[in-house]
Amino acid sequence: MRRALVLLLLLIALSVVMYFKNATFFSPLNVKNTLRLMSLLGIFSIGVGMVIITGGIDLSVGSIIGLSGLLLVFFLKEFDLSVPFSLFLVLILGMILGLFHGLLVAKLKIQSFIVTLCGLLIYRGVGRFITKDMTQGFGNEYTGLKLLANGAFPEIELAEGGTFGVPIPFWILLGIAILAALFLHKSVYGRHLYALGRNEDAARYSGIKIDRLKVLAYVLSASLAAFAGMLYALYTNTVQPATSGGTYELYAIAACVLGGCSLRGGEGTIIGIILGAAVIPFLRNFVSMYGLTDLLEYAIIGTVILITVTTDEILTRWRQKRIKTT
Amino acid sequence: MLQAKGIWKRFPGVQALEDVSFALHSGEVVALIGENGAGKSTLGKVFAGIHRPDRGKIRLDGEEVLIQDVRRAGQLGIALIHQELNLVDNLTVVENIFLGHEPRWGPAFFATRKANEGAKQHLQRVGLDLPPSTPLRKLSTGQQQLVEVAKALSLHAKILVMDEPTSSLSESETKTLIQVVRQLRGEGVAILFVSHRLGEVKKVADRVVVLRDGKNAGELDAKDCTHDRMVALMVGRDISQFYQKKNLRPGDVALHVKELITERAADKKLSFSLREGEILGLGGLVGAGRTELVETLFGIRKRLGGTVYVKGVALPGNSPSHAIQTGLGLVPEDRKVAGLILEMALRDNVTLVALRAITGSILLRKAKETRAAERMAEELHIRRSNIMQPASLLSGGNQQKAVLAKWLLLNPKVLILDEPTRGIDVGAKQDIYKLMCTLTQKGTAILMVSSEMEELLAMSDRVLVMNEGKIAGELSGDDLKEEAVVSLGTAVEVKETP
Numbered sequence: 001m002r003r004a005l006v007l008l009l010l011l012i013a014l015s016v017v018m019y020f021k022n023a024t025f026f027s028p029l030n031v032k033n034t035l036r037l038m039s040l041l042g043i044f045s046i047g048v049g050m051v052i053i054t055g056g057i058d059l060s061v062g063s064i065i066g067l068s069g070l071l072l073v074f075f076l077k078e079f080d081l082s083v084p085f086s087l088f089l090v091l092i093l094g095m096i097l098g099l100f101h102g103l104l105v106a107k108l109k110i111q112s113f114i115v116t117l118c119g120l121l122i123y124r125g126v127g128r129f130i131t132k133d134m135t136q137g138f139g140n141e142y143t144g145l146k147l148l149a150n151g152a153f154p155e156i157e158l159a160e161g162g163t164f165g166v167p168i169p170f171w172i173l174l175g176i177a178i179l180a181a182l183f184l185h186k187s188v189y190g191r192h193l194y195a196l197g198r199n200e201d202a203a204r205y206s207g208i209k210i211d212r213l214k215v216l217a218y219v220l221s222a223s224l225a226a227f228a229g230m231l232y233a234l235y236t237n238t239v240q241p242a243t244s245g246g247t248y249e250l251y252a253i254a255a256c257v258l259g260g261c262s263l264r265g266g267e268g269t270i271i272g273i274i275l276g277a278a279v280i281p282f283l284r285n286f287v288s289m290y291g292l293t294d295l296l297e298y299a300i301i302g303t304v305i306l307i308t309v310t311t312d313e314i315l316t317r318w319r320q321k322r323i324k325t326t
Numbered sequence: 327m328l329q330a331k332g333i334w335k336r337f338p339g340v341q342a343l344e345d346v347s348f349a350l351h352s353g354e355v356v357a358l359i360g361e362n363g364a365g366k367s368t369l370g371k372v373f374a375g376i377h378r379p380d381r382g383k384i385r386l387d388g389e390e391v392l393i394q395d396v397r398r399a400g401q402l403g404i405a406l407i408h409q410e411l412n413l414v415d416n417l418t419v420v421e422n423i424f425l426g427h428e429p430r431w432g433p434a435f436f437a438t439r440k441a442n443e444g445a446k447q448h449l450q451r452v453g454l455d456l457p458p459s460t461p462l463r464k465l466s467t468g469q470q471q472l473v474e475v476a477k478a479l480s481l482h483a484k485i486l487v488m489d490e491p492t493s494s495l496s497e498s499e500t501k502t503l504i505q506v507v508r509q510l511r512g513e514g515v516a517i518l519f520v521s522h523r524l525g526e527v528k529k530v531a532d533r534v535v536v537l538r539d540g541k542n543a544g545e546l547d548a549k550d551c552t553h554d555r556m557v558a559l560m561v562g563r564d565i566s567q568f569y570q571k572k573n574l575r576p577g578d579v580a581l582h583v584k585e586l587i588t589e590r591a592a593d594k595k596l597s598f599s600l601r602e603g604e605i606l607g608l609g610g611l612v613g614a615g616r617t618e619l620v621e622t623l624f625g626i627r628k629r630l631g632g633t634v635y636v637k638g639v640a641l642p643g644n645s646p647s648h649a650i651q652t653g654l655g656l657v658p659e660d661r662k663v664a665g666l667i668l669e670m671a672l673r674d675n676v677t678l679v680a681l682r683a684i685t686g687s688i689l690l691r692k693a694k695e696t697r698a699a700e701r702m703a704e705e706l707h708i709r710r711s712n713i714m715q716p717a718s719l720l721s722g723g724n725q726q727k728a729v730l731a732k733w734l735l736l737n738p739k740v741l742i743l744d745e746p747t748r749g750i751d752v753g754a755k756q757d758i759y760k761l762m763c764t765l766t767q768k769g770t771a772i773l774m775v776s777s778e779m780e781e782l783l784a785m786s787d788r789v790l791v792m793n794e795g796k797i798a799g800e801l802s803g804d805d806l807k808e809e810a811v812v813s814l815g816t817a818v819e820v821k822e823t824p
Contacts, residue, residue, distance in 0.1 A: 188681045188688050195678060199667040205626065205658050206679045206732070207650040266669065 003260035007275035028164035037281035039169035047221030048252040055265025056112035060119030061225035065245030069233030094226025102215030137238035149234035197265030333382035357531035361751030374406035375399035405478035420458035448476040468499025569784035577602030580771035586632035590618035591795025607786030615795035655738030665729035668718035673699040680735035702731035723754025
């Protein structure tokens with residue numbers, strides 16, 4: 001929880017700086033867009049966070065995001081399937097990919113890094129192959145469906161003209177986050193997940209069904225990525241087979257680590273992960289609006305994560321030392 | 327040679343050492359004993375530079391010294407042989423011996439020949455006859471311990487602090503180590519031997535120093551050193567009735583194992599049964615397949631064949647959760663690896679197995695959990711500052727009680743205890759024995775794996791002796807004697823029991 005507080009303070013501090021530097025940062029349009037990007041990143045970071053809490057890693061989410069966007073377009077336009085059925089099909093596919101990762105990790109004991117790295121490569125390649133590397137898009141159709149990503153609720157007419165609304169993806173994220181937090185922090189299974197992440201042997205000796213929990217984490221991660229991928233596609237309207245969703249797995253891992261997850265497993269909270277996921281698009285936005293060159297974007301995000309994690313580590317040690325000496 | 331006066335050391339929440347004085351002369355073996363938490367390891371670590379005392383003076387050969395870290399201790403000729411090994415198992419023996427102080431050839435190259443010669447010499451001193459280029463992982467735990475001693479010798483150690491050196495050694499390995507200790511004593515090395523095992527203390531020590539609650543509790547010379555006197559000084563009270571076993575009339579069959587086949591010995595079928603209120607001991611050498619047997623029963627390891635009945639109900643599947651459902655519980659051999667999740671709170675550890683039963687739903691009820699955990703902690707006398715403190719901060723005995731507590735919350739019909747008192751202090755041991763008696767009175771059946779002969783004989787109603795993966799024989803009543811257990815456990819050719 002302390003980490004969540006630190007992130008909240010960081011967000012506030014950056015906002016204050018921007019308030020004085022560049023007023024367009026708080027324009028309704030920019031706020032709405034940033035909020036939307038945060039929400040999309042938050043949705044699949046929660047899934048990746050679950051996997052990280054079991055002590056694993058999921059590197060495949062970026063490629064799953066790309067692939068699911070492509071497939072949604074494909075199902076709707078090439079196969080002429082109905083909207084609900086297409087959405088359903090992509091989600092099911094995400095689940096199957098997650099199931100596949102989870103079974104390889106839990107049953108065959110292959111390291112998650114390897115399994116999901118291969119996933120990253122395979123799904124990207126498959127996406128490029130089935131589309132012959134051609135950009136796919138919705139064009140002007142499916143405006144109703146696009147509201148899922150582009151819409152806002154409630155919409156408020158602003159006095160100075162234009163509208164502001166909380167983007168729909170934010171509400172979706174909120175719903176998913178509440179369910180995830182209930183699962184992780186309030187249910188017996190959540191406790192089991194933390195136990196498994198901290199000490200797999202002890203969890204097994206305690207009769208916890210560790211294989212099932214692990215598989216569940218990978219299924220959640222891949223299906224949330226598939227879901228987020230469809231939202232991204234609807235938001236951007238076009239999907240590039242080679243690049244869409246690329247490096248997003250790293251953003252998700254970064255969000256989790258910022259939010260207090262340990263890659264050793266067994267640590268992290270939903271609120272932390274979400275705030276971590278908020279910091280990253282915020283920083284990207286900050287970099288471009290502050291007048292820094294976009295070329296510095298990665299360097300700045302990396303530096304902020306490093307400083308946060310290092311400071312936390314130092315503070316923890318300092319506190320432990322103080323407890324010892326008093 | 328080494329003299330410490332008025333040593334004080336405080337850790338968060340405990341006064342670990344309080345005005346402790348201690349002396350050690352060259353060519354002398356002094357055993358340091360005491361219950362867990364009595365401060366014996368702490369004192370050893372003060373000499374080895376791992377802990378710095380808050381107050382007190384340490385003199386070495388009459389000169390006052392400040393041992394601020396391990397490096398300084400090494401310079402002064404003090405080496406610590408730790409209870410958990412400090413070796414790197416993907417390196418060879420010689421590489422381990424000289425790790426950190428490699429003989430060099432030129433600026434950076436490992437002087438292989440020089441190192442090998444040196445290593446051979448040190449290995450000889452500890453009675454190890456093997457090529458220095460042997461990979462460490464091929465050595466038994468006992469041999470590795472001796473390599474550790476050789477490493478200390480290569481650093482010209484004059485004082486060896488051995489912290490529970492035998493806790494993970496077999497009986498014969500312990501014998502070898504004790505011989506080495508005696509030989510080093512003859513060469514003038516001073517040895518501080520921290521141990522729980524009073525039997526070996528009696529064999530090896532010239533003098534025994536007893537600590538209790540961080541204070542000096544007394545000293546015994548080798549000639550006055552009897553088991554009872556040591557125990558009396560350690561616990562500060564008379565415990566003549568150490569094992570309070572009452573023989574009960576066993577009830578119905580609680581556990582029936584029929585033609586069980588384990589991975590340890592795929593050609594052997596194991597059958598036995600256990601009644602309510604009975605304690606069945608599993609004896610035999612380390613590696614005889616006892617842990618494999620109980621872990622197969624519990625579904626941790628693969629069951630290759632056979633059926634397990636708990637009160638007439640066959641285990642429906644082969645996993646710990648099935649075993650738990652049917653009424654089995656297992657307190658595993660290694661509490662730190664398999665028994666507890668050390669970083670988690672004591673409460674969360676205690677309630678982990680029975681979580682669903684406590685909360686009554688799939689949602690957590692933290693108040694209920696706290697109450698259940700507090701009740702168990704009270705019942706088992708788990709010494710704690712707070713039910714939410716991490717399990718890692720409990721002493722060994724209290725950790726073991728926490729593992730027991732987590733199973734008792736479920737009221738298993740059959741409780742399997744794998745080395746229930748390994749490495750824990752006398753007081754906690756006695757608590758656990760009492761608890762076992764209470765449980766049997768309530769009708770719980772207990773299956774106990776134990777390598778401590780005294781405990782095995784005193785606590786078991788019957789003993790099954792295992793040898794090379796099979797059950798070599800069953801002993802009870804007047805036949806239940808140490809010699810019988812040893813001969814069944816070590817016999818090379820054992821007739822199949824019909």
